[in-house]
Amino acid sequence: xxxxxxxxxxxxxxxxxxxxPEEELNDIVSDYAEHFRIGKADGRSEEELFCSLxxxxxxxxxxxATHLVKKAEDVKSCKNIFHAMLATLGxxxxxxxxxxxxxxxxxxxxxxxxxxxxxxxxxxxAAFIYSVLQILGIPAFAIWQxxxxxxxxxxxITTFGLLLVIGDYYLARFFYRIGIRYLKWNISVITxxxxxx
Amino acid sequence: MSxxxxxxxxxxxxxxxxxIGGISATRIILWLVxxxxxxFFIGFGILALSGDFPPQPGQAVSPFRHxxxxxxxxxxxxxDGATEGDVRxxxxxxxxxxxxxxxxxxxxxxxxxxxxxxxQPELVQxxxxxxxxxxxxxxxxxxxxxxxxxxxxxxAISLNDQVPLRLSVNVGAGDNLLDLGTLNxxxxxxxxxxxxxxxxxxxxxxxxxxxxxxxxVGDLTLRVPRDSNxxxxxxxxxxxxxxxxxxxxxxxxxxxxFNSSQAVNEITLNQGIGSLTLESI
Numbered sequence: 001x002x003x004x005x006x007x008x009x010x011x012x013x014x015x016x017x018x019x020x021p022e023e024e025l026n027d028i029v030s031d032y033a034e035h036f037r038i039g040k041a042d043g044r045s046e047e048e049l050f051c052s053l054x055x056x057x058x059x060x061x062x063x064x065a066t067h068l069v070k071k072a073e074d075v076k077s078c079k080n081i082f083h084a085m086l087a088t089l090g091x092x093x094x095x096x097x098x099x100x101x102x103x104x105x106x107x108x109x110x111x112x113x114x115x116x117x118x119x120x121x122x123x124x125x126a127a128f129i130y131s132v133l134q135i136l137g138i139p140a141f142a143i144w145q146x147x148x149x150x151x152x153x154x155x156x157i158t159t160f161g162l163l164l165v166i167g168d169y170y171l172a173r174f175f176y177r178i179g180i181r182y183l184k185w186n187i188s189v190i191t192x193x194x195x196x197x
Numbered sequence: 198m199s200x201x202x203x204x205x206x207x208x209x210x211x212x213x214x215x216x217i218g219g220i221s222a223t224r225i226i227l228w229l230v231x232x233x234x235x236x237f238f239i240g241f242g243i244l245a246l247s248g249d250f251p252p253q254p255g256q257a258v259s260p261f262r263h264x265x266x267x268x269x270x271x272x273x274x275x276x277d278g279a280t281e282g283d284v285r286x287x288x289x290x291x292x293x294x295x296x297x298x299x300x301x302x303x304x305x306x307x308x309x310x311x312x313x314x315x316x317q318p319e320l321v322q323x324x325x326x327x328x329x330x331x332x333x334x335x336x337x338x339x340x341x342x343x344x345x346x347x348x349x350x351x352x353a354i355s356l357n358d359q360v361p362l363r364l365s366v367n368v369g370a371g372d373n374l375l376d377l378g379t380l381n382x383x384x385x386x387x388x389x390x391x392x393x394x395x396x397x398x399x400x401x402x403x404x405x406x407x408x409x410x411x412x413x414v415g416d417l418t419l420r421v422p423r424d425s426n427x428x429x430x431x432x433x434x435x436x437x438x439x440x441x442x443x444x445x446x447x448x449x450x451x452x453x454x455f456n457s458s459q460a461v462n463e464i465t466l467n468q469g470i471g472s473l474t475l476e477s478i
Contacts, residue, residue: 143261149243153260156236159229166226 005036005046008056015060020067028063061090062191069183076176088183091190099186106175110168117164124158274305274322279329281383282357285365287334288318291350292371297379299355304329310351318352356380361404368392378422382406391415393471399478401425405460411467418474419466427452427462435470442477452477 009029016025032053039049053059065087072080085103089095130143131150144150220228240260244250276282282304286293299306309317322331333354350371356362358379365386366375373394375387381403387396390413397420410419416436421427423442429450431438443450455461466473 145249145260146243146247149240149247149260152236152240152243156233156240159233159236163226163229163233166222166229 005033005049008036008050008053009033011056012060015057016063019064024067032059061087062187065091065183065187069180069187072183073180076173081176081179084180084183088186091187095186099183102182103179106179110172110175113164113168113171117161117168120157120161120164122161124154124156124161127157128154269308269310270317271306271308272320273300273303274307274320274329274331276302276304276329276357276360277324279304279324279327280360281328282360282362283328283330284356284362285330285332285334285367286352286354287332287367288350288352288371289335289369290371291335291352291368293366293368293373293375294351294353295356295366295374296354296376297356297358299357301357301359304357304360305331305333306355307333308353310353368394377401382408384408385410387411389413389415394418396420398422398425406462408462408464409467410464412469412471414470416471416474417466417468418476419464420476420478421452421462421464423452423477424454425452425462426455426459427464428455428457429464429466429475431473431475432465432467433473434468436468437472439472439474441475443475450475 009032012032013025013029016028020028035053036046036049039052040046065084068080068084068087072084085099088099127143128151131147131154134144134147134150144153241250244260284305286295307318307320317336319334319336320331321334322329324330333352335350356364359381361381361383363384364377364380364382365384366373367386367388368390370391372392373387373389375394375396377385377396377398378400380401382401383404383406385406385408387394387408387410389411392414393416394412395418396410397418399420399422401422410417419429421429429443431448431450440450442453444453444455
């Protein structure tokens with residue numbers, strides 16, 4: 001049970017240290033201090049103010065998630081989106097279903113497309129070499145019905161593989177954007193600021 | 198300082214402005230799309246000109262050569278006057294179906310369904326006194342043989358029902374159906390690594406036999422006649438045992454009419470992972 005405003009601020013600060021820049025952390029802490037000051041001036045007790053704010057741990061988790069999602073939006077990287085996803089996951093157990101599972105599915109989808117692209121991009125040149133050898137009559141075992149057609153199919157397989165890899169990159173960017181919006185919406189629903197968002 | 202300088206740079210973001218020899222990413226993609234379409238168009242065009250496209254009815258649309266052996270390869274191993282048989286079968290990967298019903302003058306009749314000629318097994322036969330032996334071994338898949346597409350490898354083997362047999366079956370990966378009820382067994386050795394196996398001795402009225410069955414990973418079903426004097430010792434590492442009609446005593450399962458003072462069919466069964474079904478039928 002919290003005893004004082006100072007204790008609330010201390011816990012909030014300790015939970016957010018290392019995640020937020022010092023300047024931003026000081027701003028947040030002073031906002032909450034201001035909130036307490038105004039509340040008290042309006043004649044509300046500390047207990048009422050604690051009840052309206054919730055526990056400092058929950059408040060810190062929400063601020064941390066919001067900050068990391070914003071950071072992932074500003075600086076696009078796998079690390080940032082991963083941290084944002086983990087922070088959002090910490091807001092509620094149900095996010096295991098609503099955040100973690102979709103995240104894993106998307107990552108698996110991207111990996112599968114990427115692997116297919118790589119396999120095609122590697123298999124194409126190998127098939128090209130084999131079709132040339134088949135034209136020269138070197139291998140004892142023919143794989144192409146027509147080795148000349150095989151040359152063109154090999155080129156097609158290679159370029160298709162490269163297209164898959166490039167397409168996977170754009171797909172990842174698309175999912176990244178959608179993912180950020182989804183995480184923002186998720187946080188706003190949990191924190192009850194959906195309408196403001 | 199410009200706005201771009203202030204934004205954090207990420208390797209992926211640099212690809213947005215990818216330039217190779219002064220060509221932008223969009224142009225590269227368009228070139229790749231065009232190359233893909235044209236390459237496949239020309240490839241199928243050549244196949245069409247050479248008469249391989251469109252494919253014949255029943256043939257798949259593929260630029261690859263099909264190496265299917267349309268006629269299964271059947272080999273008959275004669276008894277050559279022998280009164281006993283020693284059969285050893287080793288299949289690396291594929292499905293095995295083994296049963297009785299070979300012609301009276303033959304020890305074994307094997308039919309191999311395989312898409313690649315090079316995958317035909319090696320058959321070695323010999324006779325030593327009254328024992329005719331045959332070894333059927335898969336030579337293994339390696340090198341260019343892997344280029345064969347859509348490659349089932351199924352063996353269907355019939356054995357002589359009359360002569361006493363020493364039978365050894367060794368399968369690496371695949372499903373096995375051993376329908377041995379009409380055979381006359383002396384010994385039976387079955388070794389499987391991965392895959393489901395059914396060993397059906399239903400209706401067996403041959404000589405007393407000893408059997409050792411080692412099953413690695415996969416479900417195993419063993420059927421023996423309920424009126425036979427059979428004892429099964431089971432060593433099961435991981436999996437359920439479904440006992441249907443046997444009398445169980447710890448790791449031993451015996452038929453309802455079991456009498457240890459009479460000739461007993463002894464079966465030792467070792468299973469790694471998978472469910473085990475024992476049926477007394």
